[in-house]
Amino acid sequence: MQRRTLMKAALTAVTLTALQATTALAENTVLKIGFVGVTSGPAASWGISNQRSMEARAAWINETGGYTIGGTTYDIEIVSFDDQKDPKRAIAGMEKMAQEGIHYVVGPNVDDGAAAVRPVAESNGIMYFPYAFPKALYQAPASNAVLGMVANYQSGPAIYKYLMEEKGVKTVAFIAANESDPLSQREGGIEAATALGMEVVSDNVTYQVDTTDFTPVLTPVMRSRPDLLVLSGVSPANAPQLIRSARELGFEGIISTETAQDAGVLAEGAGDLANGFISVGGASTPELASPMMAEFVQRYTDMFGEYNDESNTKVYALEYILETLKADPSAITDVDAFQVTMDTFEAPNPYMNGDAKLRYVGMSSFGQKRQVSVPLVVNVYQDGAFETLFVAEVD
Amino acid sequence: MEQILANGVYLGSQYAMIALGLTLIFALMNVLNFAHGQMYVIGGFVTYTFYGQWGVPFVLALVMSCVTLAILGALIERFLFAPVIKGSSREESTMLLAAGIAFFLDAVILLVFGEKQRGVPKIVDGVFNWDFRLIMPYDRILICVLAILSIVAFIGLMQYTKTGRALRALAQDRTAAQLMGVNVDRYSMIGFALGAMLAGLVGGLLVTITGVNLGMGGATSIKAFMMVMIGGAGVISGAIWGGIILGFMEAIGLALLYQYGDITYLLIFVSLMIFLAIRPQGLMGKPWG
Numbered sequence: 001m002q003r004r005t006l007m008k009a010a011l012t013a014v015t016l017t018a019l020q021a022t023t024a025l026a027e028n029t030v031l032k033i034g035f036v037g038v039t040s041g042p043a044a045s046w047g048i049s050n051q052r053s054m055e056a057r058a059a060w061i062n063e064t065g066g067y068t069i070g071g072t073t074y075d076i077e078i079v080s081f082d083d084q085k086d087p088k089r090a091i092a093g094m095e096k097m098a099q100e101g102i103h104y105v106v107g108p109n110v111d112d113g114a115a116a117v118r119p120v121a122e123s124n125g126i127m128y129f130p131y132a133f134p135k136a137l138y139q140a141p142a143s144n145a146v147l148g149m150v151a152n153y154q155s156g157p158a159i160y161k162y163l164m165e166e167k168g169v170k171t172v173a174f175i176a177a178n179e180s181d182p183l184s185q186r187e188g189g190i191e192a193a194t195a196l197g198m199e200v201v202s203d204n205v206t207y208q209v210d211t212t213d214f215t216p217v218l219t220p221v222m223r224s225r226p227d228l229l230v231l232s233g234v235s236p237a238n239a240p241q242l243i244r245s246a247r248e249l250g251f252e253g254i255i256s257t258e259t260a261q262d263a264g265v266l267a268e269g270a271g272d273l274a275n276g277f278i279s280v281g282g283a284s285t286p287e288l289a290s291p292m293m294a295e296f297v298q299r300y301t302d303m304f305g306e307y308n309d310e311s312n313t314k315v316y317a318l319e320y321i322l323e324t325l326k327a328d329p330s331a332i333t334d335v336d337a338f339q340v341t342m343d344t345f346e347a348p349n350p351y352m353n354g355d356a357k358l359r360y361v362g363m364s365s366f367g368q369k370r371q372v373s374v375p376l377v378v379n380v381y382q383d384g385a386f387e388t389l390f391v392a393e394v395d
Numbered sequence: 396m397e398q399i400l401a402n403g404v405y406l407g408s409q410y411a412m413i414a415l416g417l418t419l420i421f422a423l424m425n426v427l428n429f430a431h432g433q434m435y436v437i438g439g440f441v442t443y444t445f446y447g448q449w450g451v452p453f454v455l456a457l458v459m460s461c462v463t464l465a466i467l468g469a470l471i472e473r474f475l476f477a478p479v480i481k482g483s484s485r486e487e488s489t490m491l492l493a494a495g496i497a498f499f500l501d502a503v504i505l506l507v508f509g510e511k512q513r514g515v516p517k518i519v520d521g522v523f524n525w526d527f528r529l530i531m532p533y534d535r536i537l538i539c540v541l542a543i544l545s546i547v548a549f550i551g552l553m554q555y556t557k558t559g560r561a562l563r564a565l566a567q568d569r570t571a572a573q574l575m576g577v578n579v580d581r582y583s584m585i586g587f588a589l590g591a592m593l594a595g596l597v598g599g600l601l602v603t604i605t606g607v608n609l610g611m612g613g614a615t616s617i618k619a620f621m622m623v624m625i626g627g628a629g630v631i632s633g634a635i636w637g638g639i640i641l642g643f644m645e646a647i648g649l650a651l652l653y654q655y656g657d658i659t660y661l662l663i664f665v666s667l668m669i670f671l672a673i674r675p676q677g678l679m680g681k682p683w684g
Contacts, residue, residue, distance in 0.1 A: 039510075040501065040505065040609075040610075041609075041610045041613070043610070044505065044510040044609060044610060045510045045511055045512070045608075048510040049510075178657035204653065204654055204655075205653050206657035207657065208657065208660055210610075210611070210613075210614030210617075212601070212605035212606075212611065213405075213406065213604065213605055215402060215535075216402045216406070216645065216646050216649040216650060217649055217653075219398060219402075219649075219650060220649075220650065220653045220654075236511070236512055237511075237512035237606075237608045237610065238512075240512065240514060240606060241605060241606060248522050248530070248532045249530050250522075250524065250527065250530065262511065264511070265511050265512050265513075265514075268447065268512075268513055268514035268515070268606070269512060269513075269514035269606045270514070271516065271517070305509075306509065306511075308511065
């Protein structure tokens with residue numbers, strides 16, 4: 001008898017909890033935002049930092065009552081799809097988003113995936129925010145892609161110019177993985193360095209994406225004795241090993257990249273050898289991060305156990321989507337309205353101290369506003385953390 | 396030239412170790428273990444956790460990698476491969492099972508260890524520099540020596556112990572070994588555990604140099620298969636030679652062909668195709684298997 005009573009009580013408790021949860025979920029309308037990107041394999045770090053940034057922010061919004069757009073309060077649901085860095089799967093992912101009636105998607109993370117999903121996105125009324133740099137994605141007649149970060153052809157010249165003027169850098173060598181993104185970034189870097197008057201002393205050394213030992217790869221580059229070694233499009237997994245091998249081979253110049261990196265990964269993989277390494281980051285250095293950024297980092301850490309510095313730039317895409325929808329609620333189902341709003345949209349940047357703004361840019365690079373205005377924060381790694389080297393803006 | 400030779404010896408020794416476990420499992424069970432790379436990655440993560448995170452001495456962390464992978468290998472053989480081999484005579488059954496295990500282990504690695512690249516503090520500081528003609532960090536030299544010693548110890552185990560003799564008998568003729576009183580089930584499990592342990596050992600050794608991340612498994616398996624194909628599937632000495640040859644081809648190609656772009660692996664694959672067309676059984680393998 002006692003056991004039956006206990007079971008009844010347990011069943012009632014479970015039912016009540018389930019009802020409570022359902023009621024809590026049902027309080028607000030759900031707004032689905034998609035993510036299509038790479039969350040497995042060697043480049044998983046890029047996509048997972050995207051996905052987790054979105055999930056951490058969505059959980060935060062939902063926990064604090066939802067997000068109000070045009071008088072309706074929404075709970076944010078992130079619908080994710082792992083494209084495994086395969087353009088065919090990226091297309092399948094974007095088709096899934098279309099089937100679910102999603103109009104706003106973050107990703108894909110790489111050039112070929114971002115190019116592959118364009119027809120699906122444009123024919124199904126989906127705005128997507130890739131982390132890929134080919135200009136054709138953002139120039140007319142392309143209409144639905146919005147670059148989610150600063151491109152290498154925007155950050156590279158700024159970094160090289162700074163290093164020429166402040167550090168007296170005259171010669172540069174490039175090394176890139178043998179795949180489309182790093183190679184195109186290398187070409188952009190060579191063009192920018194040459195235009196600034198730097199001498200390119202090595203520009204044809206590449207490595208397989210699955211390389212784990214970079215000493216043989218770097219040996220010929222080191223013979224060219226550059227002042228600056230640029231790791232074009234380097235993934236966070238490869239950066240520490242490349243830095244370590246270069247330093248062990250006796251390289252004493254400056255090492256830089258135009259991709260976002262993680263300080264913890266650099267500390268573990270290269271230790272003090274990574275001191276002085278220059279990369280592009282977001283707004284998380286202490287002097288730039290707002291209290292909201294600090295809370296985001298804390299919530300992300302609580303949710304996933306460890307923060308990823310790559311999320312400093314990836315925190316922005318979801319915020320841009322939601323803020324733009326708030327500015328024009330009709331855009332929730334109408335991406336044409338979203339595109340019109342983008343031209344005049346402006347809102348305070350909640351993640352940076354000071355009067356920084358969220359707005360769309362890209363007129364100089366693309367001829368239309370198809371890029372989120374993320375601060376171009378150039379960081380230098382020092383003793384386990386990033387320090388801000390300089391901050392610039394992209395037009 | 397000195398640098399090329401040193402890089403070749405270093406790469407060759409680590410590659411040989413990676414290929415040894417794979418070829419051992421193939422020799423004993425006729426199983427192409429596609430999950431070998433994932434086992435290597437787990438070995439790296441175990442050493443990372445014990446040595447890099449918890450501050451346990453490196454040697455002890457390395458032992459933990461070996462023990463963990465030996466247990467994992469034994470369990471995989473006992474509960475997955477053995478029933479499939481008994482229930483199906485089709486070779487593709489074990490191949491599909493191995494591929495499934497590889498995907499499963501990838502997912503487990505992501506859940507347990509995360510997506511980030513991981514690294515551990517250097518076990519030895521300093522760099523050997525002979526007038527910039529030969530540069531080799533001391534930790535690489537140490538790892539290279541440890542890898543060579545491990546290979547020698549493995550050969551000794553296979554040649555001079557009862558277990559080694561039983562494993563060799565099993566590899567040569569399973570039925571004859573059974574008729575001679577070898578407990579085939581038991582030694583199959585021991586052999587698989589030993590193969591997995593070798594993957595764990597090399598993963599633990601190399602995490603000090605290359606670090607480790609969840610994406611390394613597939614690429615490691617492909618390289619291991621290449622070495623085994625070069626040397627001859629199922630032949631221990633073939634795996635060692637396969638590793639050394641691949642290591643030297645890589646070192647020479649990267650040093651001499653860099654100005655033509657990334658063609659080293661293209662040439663390695665072309666050479667491998669031509670070589671296999673002429674000698675499909677590999678260097679040391681027998682045409683009849």
